Amino acid sequence: MIIFNSNHICLSYSLNFLRGILKGLAAFYLAGLSMTAHADEGSDIYKKACAVCHAAGVPGIPDAPKLSTRTDPGFGENWNRRLFAGREALLRSVLDGKGAMPPKGGDASLSDRQTEAALDYMLMQMDKP
Numbered sequence: 001m002i003i004f005n006s007n008h009i010c011l012s013y014s015l016n017f018l019r020g021i022l023k024g025l026a027a028f029y030l031a032g033l034s035m036t037a038h039a040d041e042g043s044d045i046y047k048k049a050c051a052v053c054h055a056a057g058v059p060g061i062p063d064a065p066k067l068s069t070r071t072d073p074g075f076g077e078n079w080n081r082r083l084f085a086g087r088e089a090l091l092r093s094v095l096d097g098k099g100a101m102p103p104k105g106g107d108a109s110l111s112d113r114q115t116e117a118a119l120d121y122m123l124m125q126m127d128k129p
């Protein structure tokens with residue numbers, strides 16, 4: 001199609017140009033968001049699938065070790081023996097379930113990688129002074 005009106009050509013050209021910039025900006029913005037989402041993923045999954053038992057303990061499940069930092073009283077009693085087994089062993093426990101903890105904390109919708117992200121979030125919290 002040939003457009004004779006030069007104003008129109010000019011306008012549509014600059015609109016396309018703007019669209020291009022906006023697309024670029026959107027991609028940039030989304031990339032930033034997904035990076036933030038990745039960093040927060042473990043924390044979100046922990047809150048959704050693990051905190052119910054590990055934040056304060058559940059009356060029906062008294063032996064869920066409470067998530068705390070390594071300087072908190074009671075930390076060693078809860079975690080030393082478990083941490084000593086190593087991260088891989090802990091991950092196996094969470095993926096397969098252990099004692100009163102169902103596999104993946106009972107959230108079958110979690111992928112193995114998401115479960116691992118939640119475990120790593122817990123380990124990072126523990127390591128805070």
Ligand code: HEC
Binds near residue numbers: 049051
């Ligand atoms: C229904 C309650 C419940 C939920 C939900 C739950 N846990 Fe547990 N968790 C437990 C209990 C109980 C234990 C202690 C198991 C034992 O040693 O008999 C445990 C133990 C653990 C351990 C130590 C494992 C070991 O080998 O000693 C880790 C790490 C852990 N949970 C991480 C998680 C993560 C990560 C999630 C979320 C994906 C989660 N838990 C969700 C109840 C729960």
